[in-house]
Amino acid sequence: MDEETGEETGEAAGEAAGGARGEGVVALSHGDGGLMTRRLVNDVFLRLGGKVLGRLDDAAVLDVAADLAGGRLACTTDSFVVDPIFFPGGDIGRLAVCGTVNDLAVSGAVPRFLAASFILEEGLAIAALQQVVDSMVRAAAEAKVEVVAGDTKVVERGHGDKVFITTTGIGFVPAKVELGAELIQPGDAVLINGAIGEHGLAVLSARPGLAFKTAVKSDCAPLADLVARVLAAAPVRFMRDPTRGGVATTLGEAALSAGVDIVLDEERLPLTPAVVGGAEMLGLDPLYLANEGKAVFVVPEAAAAAALAALRGHGLGRAAGVIGRVEKRSGDEGRLFLRTALGSRRRLPLLSGEQLPRIC
Amino acid sequence: MRDDAATSGGARPDAEWAAGLPFRAPELSRRLVRGVKARLKRPVRLMEVCGTHTMAISRSGIRGALPAGLELRSGPGCPVCVTDQSDIDLMIGLGRVPGVIVTTFGDMMRVPGSATTLERERAAGADVRVVYSPLDAVDIAAALPGREVTFLGVGFETTAPVAALAVLEAERRGIPNFSLYSAHKLVPPALRALLDGPAPGIDGFLLPGHVSTVLGRRGFQFLADEYRAPAAITGFEPADILYGIQMVLEMLESGQPAVKNAYPRAVREDGNPEARRAMDGVFEPAAVPWRGLGEIPSSGLALRAAYAGRDAARRFGLERRPAAAPRGCRCGEVLRGRTVPAECPLFGTACTPAAPVGPCMVSSEGACAAHYQYGGK
Numbered sequence: 088m089d090e091e092t093g094e095e096t097g098e099a100a101g102e103a104a105g106g107a108r109g110e111g112v113v114a115l116s117h118g119d120g121g122l123m124t125r126r127l128v129n130d131v132f133l134r135l136g137g138k139v140l141g142r143l144d145d146a147a148v149l150d151v152a153a154d155l156a157g158g159r160l161a162c163t164t165d166s167f168v169v170d171p172i173f174f175p176g177g178d179i180g181r182l183a184v185c186g187t188v189n190d191l192a193v194s195g196a197v198p199r200f201l202a203a204s205f206i207l208e209e210g211l212a213i214a215a216l217q218q219v220v221d222s223m224v225r226a227a228a229e230a231k232v233e234v235v236a237g238d239t240k241v242v243e244r245g246h247g248d249k250v251f252i253t254t255t256g257i258g259f260v261p262a263k264v265e266l267g268a269e270l271i272q273p274g275d276a277v278l279i280n281g282a283i284g285e286h287g288l289a290v291l292s293a294r295p296g297l298a299f300k301t302a303v304k305s306d307c308a309p310l311a312d313l314v315a316r317v318l319a320a321a322p323v324r325f326m327r328d329p330t331r332g333g334v335a336t337t338l339g340e341a342a343l344s345a346g347v348d349i350v351l352d353e354e355r356l357p358l359t360p361a362v363v364g365g366a367e368m369l370g371l372d373p374l375y376l377a378n379e380g381k382a383v384f385v386v387p388e389a390a391a392a393a394a395l396a397a398l399r400g401h402g403l404g405r406a407a408g409v410i411g412r413v414e415k416r417s418g419d420e421g422r423l424f425l426r427t428a429l430g431s432r433r434r435l436p437l438l439s440g441e442q443l444p445r446i447c
Numbered sequence: 448m449r450d451d452a453a454t455s456g457g458a459r460p461d462a463e464w465a466a467g468l469p470f471r472a473p474e475l476s477r478r479l480v481r482g483v484k485a486r487l488k489r490p491v492r493l494m495e496v497c498g499t500h501t502m503a504i505s506r507s508g509i510r511g512a513l514p515a516g517l518e519l520r521s522g523p524g525c526p527v528c529v530t531d532q533s534d535i536d537l538m539i540g541l542g543r544v545p546g547v548i549v550t551t552f553g554d555m556m557r558v559p560g561s562a563t564t565l566e567r568e569r570a571a572g573a574d575v576r577v578v579y580s581p582l583d584a585v586d587i588a589a590a591l592p593g594r595e596v597t598f599l600g601v602g603f604e605t606t607a608p609v610a611a612l613a614v615l616e617a618e619r620r621g622i623p624n625f626s627l628y629s630a631h632k633l634v635p636p637a638l639r640a641l642l643d644g645p646a647p648g649i650d651g652f653l654l655p656g657h658v659s660t661v662l663g664r665r666g667f668q669f670l671a672d673e674y675r676a677p678a679a680i681t682g683f684e685p686a687d688i689l690y691g692i693q694m695v696l697e698m699l700e701s702g703q704p705a706v707k708n709a710y711p712r713a714v715r716e717d718g719n720p721e722a723r724r725a726m727d728g729v730f731e732p733a734a735v736p737w738r739g740l741g742e743i744p745s746s747g748l749a750l751r752a753a754y755a756g757r758d759a760a761r762r763f764g765l766e767r768r769p770a771a772a773p774r775g776c777r778c779g780e781v782l783r784g785r786t787v788p789a790e791c792p793l794f795g796t797a798c799t800p801a802a803p804v805g806p807c808m809v810s811s812e813g814a815c816a817a818h819y820q821y822g823g824k
Contacts (some may be wrong), residue, residue: 138564200663354473425508427507427508427685429477429507429508429511430480430507431508431509431511431512432508433505433510433821433822434820434821434822435508436820438800439800439801
């Protein structure tokens with residue numbers, strides 16, 4: 088127990104930091120840029136990538152002519168500060184890979200390369216770091232991406248929080264793919280590939296002091312494959328992965344951008360009993376909880392059946408469904424609504440000032 | 448939660464309840480909406496006393512499903528909202544006492560004090576921590592014997608017993624560095640003050656389900672006995688609320704006001720005597736100011752003499768100073784059911800959840816927040 092902050096520093100269910108005093112932990116010298124850094128990179132990080140990473144050059148030089156093939160390059164960046172770093176269904180490493188890959192996928196890109204920077208807090212157990220990296224290796228293989236560049240820094244104890252990961256993702260958008268909120272039309276259908284709120288609840292439930300009988304697992308998963316199936320089966324107007332802020336925030340922003348109203352059907356929202364129960368207990372709304380293995384799709388009404396079939400035919404889309412419709416906007420700005428089970432309509436606002444702590 | 452036997456009156460949801468209400472019961476709710484429409488014979492204004500009800504009514508879509516002529520007004524049942532500005536300022540002031548760890552429910556973080564908020568103080572370096580229970584605060588005090596840990600006690604009869612238990616727990620475990628600021632309040636005196644005041648214009652009440660688990664149905668019997676006001680103690684699922692509304696409408700129709708328990712699976716006739724004992728053992732009633740209602744005798748809870756040493760204001764030498772409510776803010780009138788949020792000139796313009804002027808817009812149980820966020824057909 089840290090006497091000044093009262094924070095747990097010992098081992099706890101996959102918790103990082105500490106360990107036997109001074110053994111197997113990240114030290115400031117690991118960030119010296121010299122021998123200690125090299126040792127850390129060799130022992131822990133090199134397995135993240137292949138030949139390119141193995142060169143340890145200052146930059147990865149990639150031959151992408153074939154990938155580009157008349158299309159366009161897509162680039163995204165993300166930071167991951169989730170707390171705790173290990174949670175049911177995943178960890179910060181898996182999250183970092185999947186989150187980045189999914190941002191590319193919903194932009195219509197085939198994800199290909201990843202760069203990952205690590206800010207490590209002095210005192211982080213090397214074993215925990217290795218677990219995180221191993222998780223990234225597995226996730227990268229699942230997502231079929233190559234980690235081609237990396238960096239490591241170490242900050243003093245108390246000036247970070249175990250590990251922060253920042254990624255850059257590169258993918259390639261085929262020539263014929265055009266997506267954007269501005270393409271959304273009244274009459275379009277809104278689909279999602281499965282149950283909502285799992286990641287947000289999984290992370291919250293992993294905090295000390297909250298014990299749920301039914302463990303909710305994060306849905307963290309790479310979606311490029313699933314997205315490719317849908318793009319092949321139907322004309323898609325718009326896609327997004329509903330991470331922080333959940334489905335309601337993602338679609339609320341889309342409605343605003345597109346200048347249309349989107350109406351979700353409360354009775355069609357895919358929800359597991361564990362999420363409903365857990366969210367009720369914490370006073371949270373699953374529509375505002377983060378998802379890390381989900382994407383929302385807006386497609387023309389006529390293509391909804393084909394899109395749904397493509398989703399349901401994939402392992403990550405078995406519980407897919409049509410959850411709403413696009414309408415002409417009723418007010419000055421596009422807004423998101425919920426048609427309740429009572430048949431009435433209420434707004435799903437863009438919330439502000441959420442007290443929810445770091446969840447991704 | 449027990450499945451109690453069916454109570455009187457209304458379309459029969461009890462049978463479904465005895466079987467265990469699945470979370471939303473949409474078909475039942477739709478039937479109850481039709482039942483409410485059928486029973487509305489003239490314009491009726493009901494008060495939903497509890498802030499959690501206000502939110503549930505907005506979020507479930509009940510507000511939009513009710514027939515014209517049936518109006519639901521919010522009441523003084525939002526604990527953060529009814530906290531006087533002077534109390535808010537003092538609680539924020541606790542965050543500025545060097546070395547003190549302030550523990551609080553999340554709702555208090557963004558409430559605007561006269562000068563600042565707890566959230567801003569935390570960003571500026573104050574040690575302010577959100578807890579889910581006052582017992583968590585006791586644990587923090589136990590873990591950090593060198594630091595003072597204080598808990599901001601805001602809430603009604605639902606939370607006051609737990610705060611009492613926290614004090615008793617600190618006593619039992621010999622933890623001297625735990626203190627409490629009690630802004631706790633009691634619901635019945637507020638309802639009396641409302642009904643004793645100028646023409647409230649309220650025809651009936653939906654009573655708070657969770658407070659009633661402590662006070663029991665009996666705790667509200669005075670509404671029928673002394674004021675001839677029909678009331679239903681209501682749960683929080685849409686079907687619960689609609690059933691409660693239906694019950695009150697039936698009583699208005701029959702001209703036989705009573706206080707009925709429409710939440711039998713959680714509320715008993717005598718409530719929770721043990722919780723009340725804990726509360727009475729640690730706290731005593733005191734005259735305290737309520738936002739919107741002024742000072743009400745015997746309506747707040749102050750630490751008894753035996754525990755006075757754990758009063759945070761005393762321990763840290765802070766005094767409540769009179770503070771005006773924010774200019775133009777009509778939160779006080781909303782809490783009395785005298786006006787609706789939309790009628791406040793600041794609503795949705797100068798006062799929004801992102802930049803709230805008063806607590807009604809920032810509290811998770813605030814009427815203005817509920818109307819702003821879920822309104823707009």
